[in-house]
Amino acid sequence: MKLKKLTAAFIAAATAITPLSFNAPSSTAFADDSSTIAALPEWIPSDFDSASEFRNTYGATHIDNGLICIVCPDRARKGRSEDTYGFELRATENMGQELKHEIYTYEYTETCFDVFVYKPKKQGNIDLTVVDPHDQVKPSDNDTDSETEPSEIAEYNFAVDQNLNITETDIFSWLPDSMTEYSAYTKKNGEVSVKDNYVVFCTMKIEQFGDRWEPDSNNKNDKLKYLLTSDCTMPAFDLYCDAPIEQIYVYQAVEDGHAKLSWTRTSTVRPDPNDPNPYTLTADCAILDNAKTVLLPGQVKVTLTDSDTNEPIVYQNDSDTDFSYMLFRECDPGDGYVENPAVTGLKTNPSIIRYADLSEDREYTFHLEQSSSVKDYSVLKDETNVVRNDNNSYELVFKLKYTPTGDINDDGEFNIADALLLKKWLLAAPDAELKNWKAADFCNDDILDAFDLCLMKSALIQMIDVPYIEPDTAIEFGGPHLTVLEDYLPCYSGPDKSYSTIMTLPKGAFIREQGYQKDNDKWIFIQYHDQYGWIRLFKEDNLTPTAWYEEVAAKPVIYLYPEKETDVHVELELTEAELSSTYPKYNNGWDVTAYPDGTLLNKADGSHHRYLFWDAVNCRTIFDFNKGYCIAGSDTESFLREKLTYMGLTEEEMNEFIVYWLPLMEHNKYNLISFQGDVYTDSAKLNITPTPDSMLRVFMAYTPLEEAIDIEPQQLETFERNGFTVVEWGGCVIQ
Numbered sequence: 001m002k003l004k005k006l007t008a009a010f011i012a013a014a015t016a017i018t019p020l021s022f023n024a025p026s027s028t029a030f031a032d033d034s035s036t037i038a039a040l041p042e043w044i045p046s047d048f049d050s051a052s053e054f055r056n057t058y059g060a061t062h063i064d065n066g067l068i069c070i071v072c073p074d075r076a077r078k079g080r081s082e083d084t085y086g087f088e089l090r091a092t093e094n095m096g097q098e099l100k101h102e103i104y105t106y107e108y109t110e111t112c113f114d115v116f117v118y119k120p121k122k123q124g125n126i127d128l129t130v131v132d133p134h135d136q137v138k139p140s141d142n143d144t145d146s147e148t149e150p151s152e153i154a155e156y157n158f159a160v161d162q163n164l165n166i167t168e169t170d171i172f173s174w175l176p177d178s179m180t181e182y183s184a185y186t187k188k189n190g191e192v193s194v195k196d197n198y199v200v201f202c203t204m205k206i207e208q209f210g211d212r213w214e215p216d217s218n219n220k221n222d223k224l225k226y227l228l229t230s231d232c233t234m235p236a237f238d239l240y241c242d243a244p245i246e247q248i249y250v251y252q253a254v255e256d257g258h259a260k261l262s263w264t265r266t267s268t269v270r271p272d273p274n275d276p277n278p279y280t281l282t283a284d285c286a287i288l289d290n291a292k293t294v295l296l297p298g299q300v301k302v303t304l305t306d307s308d309t310n311e312p313i314v315y316q317n318d319s320d321t322d323f324s325y326m327l328f329r330e331c332d333p334g335d336g337y338v339e340n341p342a343v344t345g346l347k348t349n350p351s352i353i354r355y356a357d358l359s360e361d362r363e364y365t366f367h368l369e370q371s372s373s374v375k376d377y378s379v380l381k382d383e384t385n386v387v388r389n390d391n392n393s394y395e396l397v398f399k400l401k402y403t404p405t406g407d408i409n410d411d412g413e414f415n416i417a418d419a420l421l422l423k424k425w426l427l428a429a430p431d432a433e434l435k436n437w438k439a440a441d442f443c444n445d446d447i448l449d450a451f452d453l454c455l456m457k458s459a460l461i462q463m464i465d466v467p468y469i470e471p472d473t474a475i476e477f478g479g480p481h482l483t484v485l486e487d488y489l490p491c492y493s494g495p496d497k498s499y500s501t502i503m504t505l506p507k508g509a510f511i512r513e514q515g516y517q518k519d520n521d522k523w524i525f526i527q528y529h530d531q532y533g534w535i536r537l538f539k540e541d542n543l544t545p546t547a548w549y550e551e552v553a554a555k556p557v558i559y560l561y562p563e564k565e566t567d568v569h570v571e572l573e574l575t576e577a578e579l580s581s582t583y584p585k586y587n588n589g590w591d592v593t594a595y596p597d598g599t600l601l602n603k604a605d606g607s608h609h610r611y612l613f614w615d616a617v618n619c620r621t622i623f624d625f626n627k628g629y630c631i632a633g634s635d636t637e638s639f640l641r642e643k644l645t646y647m648g649l650t651e652e653e654m655n656e657f658i659v660y661w662l663p664l665m666e667h668n669k670y671n672l673i674s675f676q677g678d679v680y681t682d683s684a685k686l687n688i689t690p691t692p693d694s695m696l697r698v699f700m701a702y703t704p705l706e707e708a709i710d711i712e713p714q715q716l717e718t719f720e721r722n723g724f725t726v727v728e729w730g731g732c733v734i735q
Contacts, residue, residue, distance in 0.1 A: 040067075040099075040100065040117065041064065041065045041067070043062070043069075044069055044100070044117055045102075045104065045113065045115045047104055048105065048112075048113065051071050051104045052234075054069070054115075056179045056180060057178060058071075058178055058180075058181075059176065059177030059178035059232070060072065060172065060177050061156055061168060061172065063158075063166045063167075066166070067099070067117055067118070068117070068118045068120070068166060069115065069117050069118075070089065070128060071113055071115050071116075072113065072116075072130050072153060072154065073111055073112070073113055073114075074087060074103075074111075074112050074113070074114055075110050075111065075112070085134065086103050086114060086133075086134075087114045087130050088101075088130070088131050088133050088150065089129070090129045090130075090131055091118060091127070091129075092125070092126045092127050092128075095121065095126045095160075096118055096119050096126065097118070097119050097121060098117070098118050099117040099118065099119050100115065100116065100117035101114065101116050102114075102115045103115075114130070116128075116130070120158070120160045120164055120166060122160070123160050123161055123164070124160055125157065125169070126157070126158045126159075127155060127157055127158075128155070128156045128158070129152060129155045129156075130155075131149075131150035131151065131152055131153060132153055135150065135151040136149065136150060137149060156170050156172065157169045157170040171227075171228070171250070174195060175195075175198075175200070175230055175248065176232050177248075178232055179233070182232035182246045182248070185202065186202045190202075191203070191281050192281050192283050192296070193296070194283070194295070194296055194299075196293065196294070197252055197253040197287070198227070198250055198251065198252055198253075198294070199224060199250070199251040199252075199285060200248060200249075201248065201249040201250075201281050201283070202246070202248050203246070203247050203249065203263065203265065203281070204244045204245070204246050205244065205245050206244050206245070209267055211265060211266075211267050212265065212266050212267075213247070213249075213265050214263070214264055214266070215262070216261075216262035216264050216280065219261050221260070221261070223255040223259040223287055223291075224252070224261055224285065224287075225251060225254050226249070226250075226251055227250045227251055227252045229247055229248065229249055229250070230247065230248040230250065232247065233245045233247065249263060251283075253292075254291050255291055256287050256288060256289075256290060258285070258287070258390045258391060259285045260282065260283070261285065262280050262281060262282040262283070263280070263281045264278045264280045264281075265279045266278045283296060284296065284297050284391040286389035286390065286391050286393045288301070288395065295352070295389065295391070295395075296354070296391070296393065297358070297391045297392045297393055298354055298355050298356060298358040298393065299353065299354045299355075299393045299394075300327075300353045300354075300355065300358075300393065300394040300395075300396060301351070301393075301394070301395050301396065302327055302349075302350060302351045302352075302353065302368075302396045303349065303350040303395075303396070303397045303398070304346075304349045304350075304368075304398050305398070305399050305400070306377075306402060306444075307380055307400060307401045312350065313349055314349070315348070315349040316348055316349075317345070317346070317347045322371075323345030323346060323347070323371070324370060325345070325368060325369070325370050326345055326346070326368070326369045326370075326371070327345075327346060327353065327366060328342075328366065328368075328369060328508070329341065329342040329343075329355065330365050330366075330367075331363065331365075342355065358392060360392045364394075366386060366394070367381065367384070367508035368508060369508050376402060376403060376405065377400040377401065377402055378400060378401050378403050379398060379399075379401075379506050380401050381487050381506045381507035381508055382488075382507075383398075383399035384398050385397040402444040404438065404439050404444075405436075405439045406419075406439055406440060406456050406460070407439045408421055408422060408434050408435065408437060408439045409421050409434075409436075414459075418440070419457055421434070422434075422448070422452070422456060425448070426449070426450065426453060434448075440453075442456055442459070443455065468493040468494065468502065468533055470525075471514070471515025471516055471517055472516070472518045473517075473518065474525075475515050475516075475622065480512070480513050480549050480619070480620070480622070480734060481513075482510075482511050482512070482513060482547040482548060482549050483508060483510060483547065483548045484505045484506065484507055484508060484509040484511060484546070485507065485546055485547055485548055486539075486547075487507045488504040488505070488507075489507075489509075489535055489546050491503045491526070491528070491533035491534065491535050492533055492534045493533060493534070494534055495517050495520060495523035495525075496523075497536070499534070502533040503528070503531055503533065505528055505535070509528060511526045511535075512526065512527045514527050514532065516622070521537075522536055522538060523536055524537060535547065537620075555615055555660055556614055556615065556699070556728055556730025556731075557611040557613050557614075557656070557729060558570065558613075558614075558726065559598055559610075559611045559653065559727040560592070560594040560598065560724075560726055561596060561597075561724070562594045562595070562596060563596060563724060564596060565593060565596075567591070567593055567594075567603075568591075568592055568689065569589055569591050569688070570589055570592070570612060570686065571588070571589040571590075571686070571687040571688075572589075572614060572685070573685040573686075573687065574683065575683050575684075575685070576619065577616035577618055577619040577620065577621065577683065577684070578617055578618050579614060580614075580616055580617045581613075582612075582614045582615075583612075583614075584602040584605065584607060585604065590602070590612050592612070598610065598611075600612070616684070619732060621679060621680065623674065623676055623679055623680070623732065623734065624674060624676060624701075625674050625701070625703075626712070627674065627711065627712045627713065627714040627715075628673050628675075628713075629674070629711070629713060629714065630670055630671070630673075630708050630709050630711055631670065631671050632669070633667055633668040633669055633670060634666060636662060636671060637658060640654075640658050640662070641658070643675070643716060644698065646718060647675070647698055647716055647717070647718065647719060648720070648721070648727075649696075649698065649727065649729065661700070661731055665702065668704040669704075669706055669707070670704070670705040670708050670709075671702045671704060671705065672702060672705055672709065672711065673700060673701075674700075674701055674702070674714060675698060675699065675716060676700070676701055680697070680701075681697055684699075686728070688726060692724045692725060692726040693722050693723025693724045693725065694719070694721055694722045694725045694726070695725070695727075696725075696727045697728045698727075698729040699730050699731060699732075700729075700730075700731040701731065701732050701734060702731070702732075702734070703733065
């Protein structure tokens with residue numbers, strides 16, 4: 001019996017529209033405060049043509065070169081006198097300078113454009129309001145003594161930082177108000193969408209067809225109020241009468257609860273005789289958080305909170321590939337098999353996720369998993385709150401426990417050196433530099449003091465001199481991943497409950513098998529973050545699993561080549577996995593009529609097939625990587641062609657193998673590949689009647705690597721086809 005001390009740290013670091021060309025007046029320079037003349041950037045409109053293009057591309061506003069440009073369409077009055085048309089720009093006082101205001105017209109249309117250019121001068125918030133001085137209104141209908149004011153056309157809000165970087169902060173920072181933005185928005189979000197507490201309807205109509213959009217007459221609720229209409233139609237549409245009119249109607253939530261809102265399009269010219277019902281867009285809304293959030297059917301709001309403070313954890317992930325937190329969604333229809341799983345990375349907290357396939361008739365479970373790069377927090381599975389709303393949306397709250405790493409010198413380990421460094425820092429030693437002070441904030445109060453030092457020492461004591469028994473057989477490569485199914489699963493120092501408990505694993509924890517004892521299939525040696533120990537794979541009934549193997553036997557396919565037309569029965573016996581998907585349907589076996597060219601007729605439904613397909617989940621097989629090949633990802637295709645041909649696959653079989661696996665392998669830096677023998681065939685037995693004369697089963701296991709390794713080459717055997725021949729290929733990736 002071998003013993004090893006546990007000394008690892010807590011947690012490892014884990015399009016544009018081109019309008020017609022017109023000639024019109026332009027302005028190409030401005031005077032700043034020092035009367036210096038400077039050229040405006042080329043993107044600033046300088047005539048009717050470029051103003052129209054601006055609106056089609058950016059909408060009303062665009063920010064660049066430290067400037068804000070606003071382009072507003074107007075209707076030029078007859079005579080085109082400055083006394084009868086033209087807008088004004090009103091800005092927050094003493095925040096900047098209006099550099100330009102030009103009105104661009106064209107003789108064949110009454111549409112014109114007011115172009116404003118504004119330059120912020122200092123940090124702060126800026127409101128820019130476009131008003132019509134020719135249209136005077138009273139500020140209040142009840143205040144008859146008030147002076148009239150110019151009517152407001154539009155208001156835009158901006159924030160300017162200390163470096164004079166400008167950010168639009170009003171609703172139009174994300175809401176489309178141009179053709180280009182409308183197209184991109186609807187492509188991504190559809191015709192009905194939500195953003196925070198806004199409900200957005202994207203509509204398109206063609207006037208000559210008599211199209212008309214109206215709110216549904218059944219819209220009766222006090223939880224949503226109409227806010228605004230954003231016109232994304234190409235400007236000067238009186239010149240482009242054949243163009244569609246694209247408008248967005250926006251509502252804002254005002255009260256929590258359930259609300260349903262619809263907009264309907266009707267046509268007076270082209271009603272469909274086969275469909276008397278008009279086209280309707282409906283938003284079925286769950287309104288939450290004091291009317292700050294709206295969820296549509298199929299959307300899930302995920303919030304991560306601190307278990308001690310109940311406050312949302314400050315978390316932002318700008319990566320599109322590496323996520324610190326992953327949300328797993330599963331559905332168990334009741335037969336023990338997980339259907340339609342989904343895994344989504346969380347970019348923000350809270351996060352809103354939309355599932356297109358979230359059925360009202362199914363019950364779903366969700367669990368959170370964090371990567372080994374996450375420091376300071378661990379998921380508390382017992383304190384997960386799941387709420388299913390009336391419109392089939394979900395609210396999920398996961399509580400996380402603050403558990404700092406202690407690694408304040410940021411050397412990758414938590415040990416006595418960190419405690420000594422914190423003590424020196426608390427004593428104001430001049431050479432005490434904390435590389436990561438937050439790692440020592442054990443009290444989670446953003447203060448480092450003696451209380452944190454005491455808790456750090458306690459954490460160190462718990463880590464020291466905790467031995468564990470090493471496994472008889474260690475898994476160097478290809479150790480399978482598992483997900484813990486049981487809350488607070490004990491992890492012991494040895495493969496028996498009589499040993500001391502090293503740690504408990506939260507439900508949903510992602511662990512890797514590192515080894516096992518011979519003749520003991522109930523216990524495995526695992527790694528969780530930087531700690532090691534033994535877990536029992538089944539509860540006391542020896543039937544209920546405590547952990548689920550994530551590895552999948554992917555797309556094994558079976559070809560049958562009899563010498564003559566033959567009725568064949570095929571059964572599959574899995575001893576270390578569960579059958580997941582089959583095609584055609586596996587009903588205690590496949591019964592087919594096989595033909596010499598490999599064509600199969602499924603007797604159950606009369607369908608024709610090229611092969612029999614199956615895959616499996618919860619694969620517990622320990623694949624053999626003692627011998628194999630380490631191949632650069634870019635060389636994967638040539639390697640597979642060579643080896644599969646040598647082993648006896650036909651060109652068609654080989655091509656089908658490569659088409660499936662190559663996209664998964666060629667982009668890895670390296671792949672460690674080993675073709676499995678008895679390890680695979682003993683765990684996935686094929687029983688075929690009549691008995692084949694020759695059978696080839698090719699099963700490839702591989703694991704992606706960042707660096708090349710040395711491994712003894714595998715000796716492969718060739719295959720000769722005789723009589724009734726059966727061929728199978730498949731594979732498994734060990735992440």
